Amino acid sequence: MPPQAISLDVPVELIKDPRSWTVEDISIWLQWLGIGEHVDAFAGRGVDGLMLLQLSAESSWAELGVLDPAQQRVLDSAVEPLRCFHQAGAVETGLALHAIEGPVAGQIFFVGAGGVTGGRHCASNGIVLSENYVSRRHFQILRDRAGQYLLQDVGSTTGTFMMVREELVLVDQMIIQLGTTELTVHLEGDMCSLVATEGPDKDVTAMVPAHGLFIGREAGNGLCIRDPQISAFHCEVRRSQGDGPYVLDDKYSTNRTWLRLAPDGQPSKRYLLRIGDLFKVGSTLFHVVEPVTDEMPLEMPHLDQTRFPPEDEEPEEPEEPEEPDEQEFSEPELPDLASPAAPQLRWEPFLEGDRPVLSPEDYAQRLAAARRRAAEGSARRVAGAADLQGSQDARMFDLRERELSSLQQRMRNSRAQTAYTLQQQQRQGSERRDEDLCKICYDNDIDVVLYPCGHFMLCQWCARMVSDCPVCRLVITDVIRTYKA
Numbered sequence: 001m002p003p004q005a006i007s008l009d010v011p012v013e014l015i016k017d018p019r020s021w022t023v024e025d026i027s028i029w030l031q032w033l034g035i036g037e038h039v040d041a042f043a044g045r046g047v048d049g050l051m052l053l054q055l056s057a058e059s060s061w062a063e064l065g066v067l068d069p070a071q072q073r074v075l076d077s078a079v080e081p082l083r084c085f086h087q088a089g090a091v092e093t094g095l096a097l098h099a100i101e102g103p104v105a106g107q108i109f110f111v112g113a114g115g116v117t118g119g120r121h122c123a124s125n126g127i128v129l130s131e132n133y134v135s136r137r138h139f140q141i142l143r144d145r146a147g148q149y150l151l152q153d154v155g156s157t158t159g160t161f162m163m164v165r166e167e168l169v170l171v172d173q174m175i176i177q178l179g180t181t182e183l184t185v186h187l188e189g190d191m192c193s194l195v196a197t198e199g200p201d202k203d204v205t206a207m208v209p210a211h212g213l214f215i216g217r218e219a220g221n222g223l224c225i226r227d228p229q230i231s232a233f234h235c236e237v238r239r240s241q242g243d244g245p246y247v248l249d250d251k252y253s254t255n256r257t258w259l260r261l262a263p264d265g266q267p268s269k270r271y272l273l274r275i276g277d278l279f280k281v282g283s284t285l286f287h288v289v290e291p292v293t294d295e296m297p298l299e300m301p302h303l304d305q306t307r308f309p310p311e312d313e314e315p316e317e318p319e320e321p322e323e324p325d326e327q328e329f330s331e332p333e334l335p336d337l338a339s340p341a342a343p344q345l346r347w348e349p350f351l352e353g354d355r356p357v358l359s360p361e362d363y364a365q366r367l368a369a370a371r372r373r374a375a376e377g378s379a380r381r382v383a384g385a386a387d388l389q390g391s392q393d394a395r396m397f398d399l400r401e402r403e404l405s406s407l408q409q410r411m412r413n414s415r416a417q418t419a420y421t422l423q424q425q426q427r428q429g430s431e432r433r434d435e436d437l438c439k440i441c442y443d444n445d446i447d448v449v450l451y452p453c454g455h456f457m458l459c460q461w462c463a464r465m466v467s468d469c470p471v472c473r474l475v476i477t478d479v480i481r482t483y484k485a
Contacts, residue, residue: 008412008440008465015408018082021049033078033418041065053083074418081410095149095275096291102284103131110291111149114406115142117467118281119156119477124409124467133158134282135477137467141273150270151279153261154475155452161258162271163278168259170237170246175260178215178253179229182260185246192246194223194237201225208246212238216252229255265452267475409467416440416462416470438462440470451478 011028014021021029026047027039041064047055055061061072097109109116109127118127119138129138135156142150153160161177168176172187181199185192192208194215206213206223213222216233235250235257250257258280262268273279277288419440438444444459453474458466463479 008415008462010408010411010415014411018049018053018407021052023048025049026052029078033074033415035066035071035074038064038066038071049082052079055079070421074421077417077421078411078414081407081414094291095273096289097127098287098289100285100287102282103129104284108289111141113143115140115149116406117141117154117409121464121467124465126405129282129284131282131284134284136479137475137477138281140475142270149273151261151273152270153268155262155265155267155477156281157264157477158282159260159262159264160268161260161280163280164248164250164257164259165277167240168248168257169240170248173263175263176248177258177260178225178234179227179255181225181227181230183215187246192237196225199225200227208237210239212236231255265477413466413468413470416466417468417473420457420470447482449480449482450476451480456482 011032013025013028014032023043023046026042026049027036030036030039030042045051045064047064055064055075061075066072066075094110094112097111099105099107099109104127116126117124117137117140118129119125119136120129120131120134121136122128122130124137135158137154138156139151139153139160142152144150151160151162159175159177164176170185170187170192172185174185175197176183176185176194179199181201182197183194184197185194194206194208194213196202196204204223204225206215209222214233214236215221215223215225215230216235217225217227217230218232221233231253234253235248237246237248239245240247248257261271273288275288275290279286279288436445438446438459438461439457440462441459444461446456446459448458448460448463449456450458450463450469453469453472453476455469455471457471460479460481463476466476468475
């Protein structure tokens with residue numbers, strides 16, 4: 001007979017801070033894990049949530065009567081997500097992600113000490129982006145012991161991109177995005193070359209000379225790329241401080257330069273997130289902002305006046321045109337570039353054609369309308385919770401809910417891993433193995449392949465519940481449905 005079917009749904013009694021778990025909650029947790037035979041031993045020792053978080057060594061489990069090494073590993077794995085929540089107790093600190101473009105534009109996502117994941121799958125992500133060009137689980141933001149927040153692409157197929165805000169030190173195989181073009185950096189000794197791996201001029205190669213290389217859309221650049229989303233003079237690649245490392249310096253572009261965190265299907269290293277950073281996932285653009293007490297910042301990040309929102313209505317009293325920031329719009333030392341102090345503001349479209357021109361008055365009207373819409377959206381979002389105890393309490397409630405949601409996902413991942421471990425052990429010595437049944441629920445046939453690890457051992461229903469592979473614990477970025485012939 002196949003092993004008993006299980007559920008990955010977290011018992012409702014356990015959806016709270018593990019430090020507040022009672023002895024009865026621990027009994028429910030052990031039953032859910034599939035090792036209910038140890039309930040009496042744990043209850044007899046008065047093990048509650050606080051005591052559980054302090055148990056980790058093999059000797060501790062042995063003292064509670066858990067002698068099987070496989071079950072000891074199960075408990076270690078199951079306690080890990082609970083301890084992560086325990087370490088993330090200071091939920092009053094964090095940062096916020098303001099979505100300023102894409103399907104969730106206008107929404108603000110709080111990131112607490114437990115971090116957050118983002119992707120297409122609604123059950124395993126705190127930030128859900130429902131678009132085809134976003135992987136099932138696309139990126140995650142973690143908090144390290146120093147309190148810094150780190151962004152990581154967990155192996156998406158379309159990439160996560162961070163805007164280059166200052167000089168970027170180039171490393172071998174780094175991928176840079178300009179418009180729709182991606183350039184791969186190749187470093188060999190003292191030589192640096194750039195290869196267009198995506199875009200209209202794919203496979204074009206340029207060697208960076210000793211005096212540096214300008215990249216842009218016009219023929220006067222050392223590397224000319226015929227991409228309508230690239231500025232006439234976009235950026236420069238040169239040696240830093242004479243014989244220093246090669247750096248990319250973007251002072252002139254409209255649509256900016258972006259760093260792709262990792263190639264297709266590969267997890268990236270973790271990049272520090274700072275207030276003011278911008279990163280892209282699919283068509284969504286996130287602005288990293290500081291959470292505030294009364295209201296979230298409504299200022300749009302400075303992107304050289306690109307991508308104006310649609311103008312739904314004309315403002316009653318348009319704002320006065322803002323003076324350009326002198327440092328941001330300083331005159332570039334290149335020939336034939338328009339001065340930023342010119343009487344008209346220009347932006348570069350995504351499609352080919354004449355470049356639209358906006359007067360300062362028109363720009364001010366669009367800016368005022370955008371801020372009004374942002375203010376109205378933010379007010380609607382917090383209105384219900386703010387009626388209870390104020391906007392600060394609403395923000396704290398939202399943070400706590402996200403922390404608990406993240407805890408549930410980690411517990412489901414752990415439950416799937418422990419179920420696989422225990423049921424593999426139970427099948428040892430069994431004469432019959434049902435190869436077609438899902439290795440978690442043992443109710444449905446295996447009908448999906450996990451990407452990128454390629455393991456074929458879950459049904460589509462269980463695959464929807466987990467974000468990590470139960471076998472290798474690699475992050476699942478996509479689930480591919482399979483069919484028998």
